[in-house]
Amino acid sequence: MTEKLTQPERDSDLPTLLDNGWTHDADRDAIAKTFEFGNFIDAFGFMTRAAIWAEKWNHHPEWSNVYKTVEVTLTTHDVGGLSTLDLKLARKMDQLIG
Amino acid sequence: MTEKLTQPERDSDLPTLLDNGWTHDADRDAIAKTFEFGNFIDAFGFMTRAAIWAEKWNHHPEWSNVYKTVEVTLTTHDVGGLSTLDLKLARKMDQLIG
Numbered sequence: 001m002t003e004k005l006t007q008p009e010r011d012s013d014l015p016t017l018l019d020n021g022w023t024h025d026a027d028r029d030a031i032a033k034t035f036e037f038g039n040f041i042d043a044f045g046f047m048t049r050a051a052i053w054a055e056k057w058n059h060h061p062e063w064s065n066v067y068k069t070v071e072v073t074l075t076t077h078d079v080g081g082l083s084t085l086d087l088k089l090a091r092k093m094d095q096l097i098g
Numbered sequence: 099m100t101e102k103l104t105q106p107e108r109d110s111d112l113p114t115l116l117d118n119g120w121t122h123d124a125d126r127d128a129i130a131k132t133f134e135f136g137n138f139i140d141a142f143g144f145m146t147r148a149a150i151w152a153e154k155w156n157h158h159p160e161w162s163n164v165y166k167t168v169e170v171t172l173t174t175h176d177v178g179g180l181s182t183l184d185l186k187l188a189r190k191m192d193q194l195i196g
Contacts, residue, residue: 040158044149051142060138064162 002059004029004079005087013087020094025073029081031090035070035097043068046096053092059085100157102177103185111185118192123171127179129188133168133195141166144194151190157183 005013014031018024022033037043047063047070054060062073074090076083103111112129116122120129135141145161145168152158160171172188174181 040149040153044146044153048142048146051138055138055142060165062162062164064160066160067158 002076002079002083002085004076005082005084009084010082017087017090017094022090028073028075030073030075031082031086032071032073033090033093035072035093037068037070039068043070046070046093049096050089050093054089057085057089059089061089100174100177100181100183102174103180103182107182108180115185115188115192120188126171126173128171128173129180129184130169130171131188131191133170133191135166135168137166141168144168144191147194148187148191151194152187155183155187157187159187 014024017031020033022031024031035043035046037046043065047065050061050072059076062075064071072093074086075081076086112122115129118131120131122129133141133144135144141163145163148159148170157174160173162169170191172184173179174184
Protein backbone atom coordinates (compact mmCIF):
# COMPACT_ATOMS: atom_id res chain seq x y z
CA MET A 1 0.00 0.00 0.00
CA THR A 2 1.14 3.53 -0.78
CA GLU A 3 2.10 5.52 2.30
CA LYS A 4 2.92 9.15 2.91
CA LEU A 5 6.60 10.03 2.65
CA THR A 6 8.45 9.82 5.95
CA GLN A 7 10.66 12.69 7.06
CA PRO A 8 13.87 10.74 6.37
CA GLU A 9 12.58 9.98 2.84
CA ARG A 10 11.81 13.67 2.30
CA ASP A 11 15.24 14.68 3.53
CA SER A 12 16.99 12.25 1.25
CA ASP A 13 14.89 12.40 -1.93
CA LEU A 14 13.22 15.81 -2.27
CA PRO A 15 16.31 18.03 -2.59
CA THR A 16 17.39 16.50 -5.91
CA LEU A 17 13.94 17.11 -7.40
CA LEU A 18 13.89 20.68 -6.10
CA ASP A 19 17.29 21.20 -7.71
CA ASN A 20 15.77 19.95 -10.98
CA GLY A 21 13.05 22.60 -11.08
CA TRP A 22 10.30 21.02 -9.03
CA THR A 23 8.68 23.20 -6.37
CA HIS A 24 7.00 22.02 -3.19
CA ASP A 25 3.53 23.29 -2.29
CA ALA A 26 3.43 22.85 1.48
CA ASP A 27 -0.33 23.49 1.74
CA ARG A 28 -1.19 20.56 -0.50
CA ASP A 29 2.04 18.65 0.13
CA ALA A 30 2.42 18.39 -3.64
CA ILE A 31 5.28 18.99 -6.07
CA ALA A 32 4.92 20.89 -9.31
CA LYS A 33 7.01 21.66 -12.37
CA THR A 34 6.52 23.51 -15.65
CA PHE A 35 8.04 21.80 -18.67
CA GLU A 36 8.72 23.84 -21.81
CA PHE A 37 9.24 22.26 -25.21
CA GLY A 38 10.03 23.47 -28.71
CA ASN A 39 6.52 22.89 -30.05
CA PHE A 40 3.20 21.13 -29.44
CA ILE A 41 4.34 17.81 -30.88
CA ASP A 42 7.20 17.62 -28.40
CA ALA A 43 5.01 18.76 -25.51
CA PHE A 44 2.25 16.26 -26.20
CA GLY A 45 4.80 13.58 -27.02
CA PHE A 46 6.22 14.03 -23.54
CA MET A 47 2.73 13.79 -22.06
CA THR A 48 2.05 10.61 -24.00
CA ARG A 49 5.18 8.90 -22.76
CA ALA A 50 4.53 10.05 -19.20
CA ALA A 51 0.88 8.95 -19.45
CA ILE A 52 1.87 5.38 -20.22
CA TRP A 53 4.24 5.27 -17.26
CA ALA A 54 1.54 6.80 -15.06
CA GLU A 55 -0.97 4.16 -16.09
CA LYS A 56 1.59 1.37 -15.72
CA TRP A 57 2.24 2.49 -12.14
CA ASN A 58 -1.42 3.35 -11.54
CA HIS A 59 -0.42 6.80 -10.37
CA HIS A 60 -1.61 9.76 -12.39
CA PRO A 61 -0.56 13.39 -12.57
CA GLU A 62 -2.69 16.52 -12.49
CA TRP A 63 -1.50 18.34 -15.55
CA SER A 64 -2.33 20.99 -18.07
CA ASN A 65 -1.04 21.84 -21.51
CA VAL A 66 -1.08 25.06 -23.49
CA TYR A 67 0.74 24.65 -26.81
CA LYS A 68 4.38 23.93 -25.91
CA THR A 69 4.04 24.18 -22.14
CA VAL A 70 3.08 21.36 -19.77
CA GLU A 71 2.40 22.07 -16.08
CA VAL A 72 2.49 19.04 -13.81
CA THR A 73 1.39 18.63 -10.19
CA LEU A 74 2.00 15.41 -8.32
CA THR A 75 0.50 14.33 -5.02
CA THR A 76 -1.20 11.22 -3.68
CA HIS A 77 -4.83 11.83 -2.79
CA ASP A 78 -5.14 8.54 -0.92
CA VAL A 79 -2.55 9.60 1.65
CA GLY A 80 -3.23 13.35 1.59
CA GLY A 81 0.25 14.28 0.42
CA LEU A 82 3.43 13.08 -1.21
CA SER A 83 4.24 9.38 -1.48
CA THR A 84 7.17 7.55 -3.03
CA LEU A 85 5.06 7.17 -6.19
CA ASP A 86 5.11 10.93 -6.71
CA LEU A 87 8.87 11.04 -6.52
CA LYS A 88 9.16 8.03 -8.83
CA LEU A 89 6.91 9.68 -11.44
CA ALA A 90 8.70 13.02 -11.08
CA ARG A 91 12.07 11.35 -11.67
CA LYS A 92 10.66 9.50 -14.67
CA MET A 93 9.37 12.76 -16.18
CA ASP A 94 12.78 14.37 -15.73
CA GLN A 95 14.35 11.32 -17.32
CA LEU A 96 12.00 11.50 -20.32
CA ILE A 97 13.28 14.97 -21.20
CA GLY A 98 16.87 14.16 -20.29
CA MET B 99 -6.09 33.97 -42.26
CA THR B 100 -8.12 33.17 -39.18
CA GLU B 101 -10.63 35.87 -38.24
CA LYS B 102 -12.84 36.46 -35.27
CA LEU B 103 -16.33 34.98 -35.52
CA THR B 104 -18.88 37.35 -36.98
CA GLN B 105 -22.19 37.84 -35.21
CA PRO B 106 -24.11 35.86 -37.86
CA GLU B 107 -21.63 32.99 -37.42
CA ARG B 108 -22.11 33.11 -33.64
CA ASP B 109 -25.87 33.10 -34.02
CA SER B 110 -25.83 30.14 -36.35
CA ASP B 111 -23.07 27.95 -34.89
CA LEU B 112 -22.71 28.55 -31.13
CA PRO B 113 -26.15 27.33 -29.95
CA THR B 114 -25.50 23.72 -31.00
CA LEU B 115 -22.25 23.64 -29.07
CA LEU B 116 -23.88 25.20 -26.00
CA ASP B 117 -26.57 22.51 -26.23
CA ASN B 118 -23.77 19.92 -26.23
CA GLY B 119 -22.29 21.04 -22.92
CA TRP B 120 -19.94 23.81 -23.99
CA THR B 121 -20.12 27.04 -22.03
CA HIS B 122 -19.17 30.49 -23.27
CA ASP B 123 -16.87 32.71 -21.22
CA ALA B 124 -17.77 36.20 -22.39
CA ASP B 125 -14.78 37.85 -20.70
CA ARG B 126 -12.28 35.82 -22.69
CA ASP B 127 -14.62 35.05 -25.58
CA ALA B 128 -13.71 31.39 -25.15
CA ILE B 129 -15.69 28.17 -24.96
CA ALA B 130 -15.06 25.45 -22.40
CA LYS B 131 -16.25 21.92 -21.70
CA THR B 132 -15.48 19.23 -19.15
CA PHE B 133 -15.27 15.72 -20.56
CA GLU B 134 -15.64 12.75 -18.21
CA PHE B 135 -14.48 9.26 -19.12
CA GLY B 136 -14.53 5.84 -17.51
CA ASN B 137 -10.84 5.80 -16.71
CA PHE B 138 -7.47 7.41 -17.46
CA ILE B 139 -6.83 5.35 -20.58
CA ASP B 140 -10.04 6.61 -22.15
CA ALA B 141 -9.41 10.19 -21.02
CA PHE B 142 -5.86 10.31 -22.36
CA GLY B 143 -6.89 8.38 -25.47
CA PHE B 144 -9.37 11.15 -26.21
CA MET B 145 -6.66 13.76 -25.67
CA THR B 146 -4.33 11.91 -28.01
CA ARG B 147 -6.86 11.78 -30.81
CA ALA B 148 -7.78 15.43 -30.28
CA ALA B 149 -4.10 16.41 -30.14
CA ILE B 150 -3.45 15.01 -33.59
CA TRP B 151 -6.41 16.89 -35.04
CA ALA B 152 -5.25 20.05 -33.25
CA GLU B 153 -1.77 19.75 -34.73
CA LYS B 154 -3.14 18.92 -38.17
CA TRP B 155 -5.22 22.12 -38.08
CA ASN B 156 -2.48 24.08 -36.30
CA HIS B 157 -4.97 25.13 -33.64
CA HIS B 158 -4.37 23.94 -30.11
CA PRO B 159 -6.54 23.73 -27.00
CA GLU B 160 -5.81 24.85 -23.49
CA TRP B 161 -6.59 21.73 -21.50
CA SER B 162 -6.02 19.92 -18.26
CA ASN B 163 -6.41 16.34 -17.15
CA VAL B 164 -6.93 14.80 -13.74
CA TYR B 165 -7.37 11.04 -13.97
CA LYS B 166 -10.60 10.50 -15.95
CA THR B 167 -11.53 14.16 -16.40
CA VAL B 168 -10.41 16.46 -19.21
CA GLU B 169 -11.19 20.18 -19.12
CA VAL B 170 -10.88 21.99 -22.43
CA THR B 171 -10.87 25.71 -23.25
CA LEU B 172 -10.83 26.95 -26.82
CA THR B 173 -10.13 30.44 -28.05
CA THR B 174 -7.93 32.01 -30.69
CA HIS B 175 -5.22 34.21 -29.21
CA ASP B 176 -4.34 35.75 -32.55
CA VAL B 177 -7.79 37.30 -32.90
CA GLY B 178 -8.54 37.84 -29.20
CA GLY B 179 -11.56 35.58 -29.15
CA LEU B 180 -13.43 32.81 -30.92
CA SER B 181 -12.72 31.94 -34.52
CA THR B 182 -14.18 29.28 -36.79
CA LEU B 183 -11.20 27.06 -35.85
CA ASP B 184 -12.44 26.91 -32.24
CA LEU B 185 -15.86 25.75 -33.35
CA LYS B 186 -14.32 23.22 -35.73
CA LEU B 187 -12.13 21.76 -32.99
CA ALA B 188 -15.02 21.73 -30.50
CA ARG B 189 -17.20 19.84 -32.95
CA LYS B 190 -14.37 17.38 -33.61
CA MET B 191 -13.94 16.74 -29.88
CA ASP B 192 -17.67 16.08 -29.52
CA GLN B 193 -17.47 13.76 -32.50
CA LEU B 194 -14.54 11.84 -30.99
CA ILE B 195 -16.63 10.87 -27.99
CA GLY B 196 -19.82 10.37 -30.01
